[in-house]
Amino acid sequence: MGNVRVLVGTRKGAFVLHSDAKRERWxxxxxxFAGWEIYHIKGSPVDPNRLYASQSSSxxxxxxxxxxxxxxxxxxxxxxxxxxxxxxDGTPKGESNKFVYDTSSETGKPxxxxxxxxxxxxxxxxxxxxxxxxxxxxxxxxxAGVEDAAxxxxxxxxxxxxxxxxxxxxxxxxxxxPGAGGMCLHTILQDPRNSKRMYTAISSxxxxxxDDGGVxxxxxxxxxxxxxxxxxxxxxxxxxxxxxxxxxxxxxxYMQKHWDVMRSDDAGESWNEISGNLPTDFGFSIEVHxxxxxxxxxxxxxxxxxxxxxxxxxxxxxxxxxxxxxxxxSKGLPQKDCYVNVLRxxxxxxxxxxxxxxxxxxxxxxxxxxxxxDSWAPIVRDLPPxxxxxxxxxx
Amino acid sequence: MIRVVLPAPLKKLARVEGEVTxxxxxxxxxxxxxxxxxxxxxxxxxxxxxxxxHQRRAFVRFFACEQDWSHESPDTPxxxxxxxxxxxxxxxxxxxxx
Numbered sequence: 001m002g003n004v005r006v007l008v009g010t011r012k013g014a015f016v017l018h019s020d021a022k023r024e025r026w027x028x029x030x031x032x033f034a035g036w037e038i039y040h041i042k043g044s045p046v047d048p049n050r051l052y053a054s055q056s057s058s059x060x061x062x063x064x065x066x067x068x069x070x071x072x073x074x075x076x077x078x079x080x081x082x083x084x085x086x087x088x089d090g091t092p093k094g095e096s097n098k099f100v101y102d103t104s105s106e107t108g109k110p111x112x113x114x115x116x117x118x119x120x121x122x123x124x125x126x127x128x129x130x131x132x133x134x135x136x137x138x139x140x141x142x143x144a145g146v147e148d149a150a151x152x153x154x155x156x157x158x159x160x161x162x163x164x165x166x167x168x169x170x171x172x173x174x175x176x177x178p179g180a181g182g183m184c185l186h187t188i189l190q191d192p193r194n195s196k197r198m199y200t201a202i203s204s205x206x207x208x209x210x211d212d213g214g215v216x217x218x219x220x221x222x223x224x225x226x227x228x229x230x231x232x233x234x235x236x237x238x239x240x241x242x243x244x245x246x247x248x249x250x251x252x253x254y255m256q257k258h259w260d261v262m263r264s265d266d267a268g269e270s271w272n273e274i275s276g277n278l279p280t281d282f283g284f285s286i287e288v289h290x291x292x293x294x295x296x297x298x299x300x301x302x303x304x305x306x307x308x309x310x311x312x313x314x315x316x317x318x319x320x321x322x323x324x325x326x327x328x329x330s331k332g333l334p335q336k337d338c339y340v341n342v343l344r345x346x347x348x349x350x351x352x353x354x355x356x357x358x359x360x361x362x363x364x365x366x367x368x369x370x371x372x373x374d375s376w377a378p379i380v381r382d383l384p385p386x387x388x389x390x391x392x393x394x395x
Numbered sequence: 396m397i398r399v400v401l402p403a404p405l406k407k408l409a410r411v412e413g414e415v416t417x418x419x420x421x422x423x424x425x426x427x428x429x430x431x432x433x434x435x436x437x438x439x440x441x442x443x444x445x446x447x448x449h450q451r452r453a454f455v456r457f458f459a460c461e462q463d464w465s466h467e468s469p470d471t472p473x474x475x476x477x478x479x480x481x482x483x484x485x486x487x488x489x490x491x492x493x
Contacts, residue, residue, distance in 0.1 A: 035404055059454040059488045060404060060442040076408075076438045097441035 004350050005070060005392040006358055007051065008366055009038035012384035014053055016071040019379075021352055023370045026379045032074060033065065040131050040345055043070075043392040047139040052158055054129035054144070062128050064096045064144075064158050077158035095160040099126045099144070099152055102165035111169055114148065115177035124148045124168070131345060133188035137195070145185035149176060149202040151214070164214040167200065172219055172236045179204040179239055179258075186344055187243050191250040199253065199268060204239035207255070209268050220268030224257065241284045242344040246293035254296050254323070256286040256344070261298055263323050274323025279310050285347035289372060290355040294322040297357060297373060299342040307362075308339035316359070318373045332376035333367065340365070345388035352393060360386025397428055398483035405443070405486065409436040414483055423478035425457055426469040443486055458485040 006017040006026075013031025032038075036055045044050040053065040053074070066077045077096040101124045102111050116122035127147040135141035140157040143164075151164040167173075167185075176183060187201035196213045199220075206221040219236050229237040239258035246252065255262040255271065260281050262271040275281035280300045289295035296319050302310045309315060314333040317326040340363035350356035357373050360366045364383035367376045399415045406412065417435060419427040426449070433440045444451050449469070451457070456465045460474045460482050476482035 057404065058491075059402075059452065060408075061445075061452055062441065063408065063438075078437070095440075097438075098446040100447055 002352055003394050004352065004356065005043070005048070005394060006348075006366065006368075006379070007041040007043065007071070007388075007390040007392070008360055008380070008383065008386055009041050009053070009345075009388035010360075010364070010384040010386050011037055014038040014041055014055075015380065015383060017366070017379060023350075023352075023356055023368060023379075028380055029071065031384075032071070036063075037128075038387065039128060040388045040390075041071075042132050042134060042390045044134040044139040044142075045136050048392045048394055050134070050139040050157075052132040052134060052142055054132055056128040062097055062099065062126070064129070064161075066158050077154075077156075078160075096154075096158050099129070099146055099161050100163070101126065101150060101168075102163045111165055112174045114173060114183065115175060117178070121174070124150065127182065130184045130186045131188060133190065136190050136192055143188050143198075145188050145200065147182050147184035148178070149183045149185040149205060151185055151188070151200055153214070166210070166215050167208060167217045170208070170217040170219075172205070175236060176202065176205040177237070187240070189243060189245055189253075192247045193250055197250075197267070199243060199245075201240040201243050201255075203241065204237065204258070206236045206238040207240050207243060207253075207268055220264075221271070222269065223264070223271030223273075224262065225260070225273075226258065228258070242286050244286050244288050244296070246288045249293045252293065252322075254286050254288060256283050256298055258282065258304060261286065261323065274319070276319070276324035276326055278317055278326050279315075279328075283342075284344040285342050285359065287347045287349055287357070289357075290349045290351045292320070292355075292372075295320045295372070296323065297347065298326075299347070299359065301341060307341040312337050312339060314338040314340065314361075316357070316369075316373055316376075329369075329373045329376070331374065332369075338363075343387055345390075346386050348389050348391040350391045350393045356391070358389050358391055360389040362386065396480045397423060397431070397477065398480050399428060399432060400483045400485045402486060402488040404488070405439060408438055408442065411436070416480075422472050424470050424472055425464065425467070425484075428473075428484055429469075454489040454491070456487045456489060458487055 003020045008015040013034040015030035018027045033055045039054045041053040049070040051067040055063040065074045113121035129144045131145040133143040144152040152161040189199040191197035208217045209220045210217045224238045241256045243255045251267045253264040261275045263274045283301045313335045316329040340361035347359040357369045362385040365381040368379045397417045417431040
């Protein structure tokens with residue numbers, strides 16, 4: 001039968017929800033890290049009790065938290081409860097909060113700069129971790145997507161972090177520029193069939209792929225068309241909001257861009273628009289059904305200036321044909337006076353036989369469907385604004 | 396013995412209640428206090444000052460003897476009342492809201 005653990009990151013703390021396979025009654029624990037922004041929490045696919053959380057605040061910066069018991073207790077990696085907080089020689093631990101960009105090995109100076117809003121060169125400045133992606137094979141290996149956009153890697157369970165600097169250093173890094181929401185690396189996808197291949201997506205630079213385990217990267221944005229940049233088909237500069245894949249078909253990628261829903265059938269080498277009959281192709285989240293690689297979900301948002309559903313009706317749209325043909329899913333969702341947003345990391349699926357789909361809103365509700373989206377019900381409401389939703393399907 | 400008052404979010408992070416007491420070496424300065432604080436509570440590394448540059452985080456202030464020391468050099472000696480523990484060194488989160 002199995003059961004389900006839902007990890008919810010919000011503007012003012014984290015919540016862990018648990019249910020059996022019926023997914024009708026939910027136990028809720030939290031708020032964990034009350035008062036802090038929790039951009040993302042995610043569990044290891046190989047050890048579902050190993051969770052990583054990004055805890056941050058404008059006052060006190062970035063903190064990484066880890067749980068080894070499914071979210072019952074948390075600690076900063078390197079400083080477990082009861083363990084000495086210093087190494088034998090007296091050196092403080094606490095490296096888990098430190099994200100330091102690589103410098104040039106030749107000059108010792110910053111690896112590169114990026115474009116600032118006024119067109120000048122600007123140094124990379126760490127702000128926060130947007131996304132944590134545990135390895136598919138090793139619970140101690142975890143990747144972090146950060147703002148200003150870069151990829152970091154920890155191979156010791158989050159105790160220390162090193163930049164995967166080939167991403168910024170591949171050649172176009174100096175031309176990346178932040179959008180109004182900053183410049184963040186928010187999506188990290190690992191190819192389950194090829195441990196050397198990984199994708200990242202950056203707002204507002206685009207999608208990038210490595211085929212050699214992160215040493216070198218290349219932009220994979222051909223086919224994207226963005227009217228908000230001087231050259232709408234430029235190699236980089238596209239505001240990709242999220243990408244998703246089904247593990248059984250890792251060469252097929254789905255993308256929710258600032259505007260446009262896109263699909264690639266060749267590992268990002270080229271993209272085609274699949275917005276079809278969506279009421280608006282602006283949005284943030286996109287997700288793939290656990291068992292049907294051609295079934296995808298988006299939540300259309302009215303526009304880039306009006307971050308709420310069209311007509312005040314909260315509707316998930318589902319395509320069972322891999323795009324272009326979409327159906328509105330509204331049963332159980334508010335169909336009047338609803339003006340919430342669904343952010344990029346706030347949708348996820350479980351892997352139970354009848355696939356569950358979950359999403360959280362900036363109004364503090366988390367909705368779930370136990371029938372692939374046909375009907376919905378809130379499993380918790382009145383939380384702080386939801387930043388992220390992740391789901392672990394447990395034995 | 397130096398007394399340090401932390402803001403509530405950092406007390407929670409460090410798993411302490413009330414004031415923190417520290418011993419410092421040499422002159423009592425902001426830097427000496429923060430070095431000692433981070434050595435004893437490494438989970439606070441990066442939360443009060445940047446972990447690399449040691450620059451004070453923008454929304455964190457340092458108060459001592461009813462004066463704002465936030466813009467003073469981190470190596471300026473603090474008042475004797477801080478050094479002898481009769482007054483606490485206060486780490487304060489800036490007020491936000493309206």
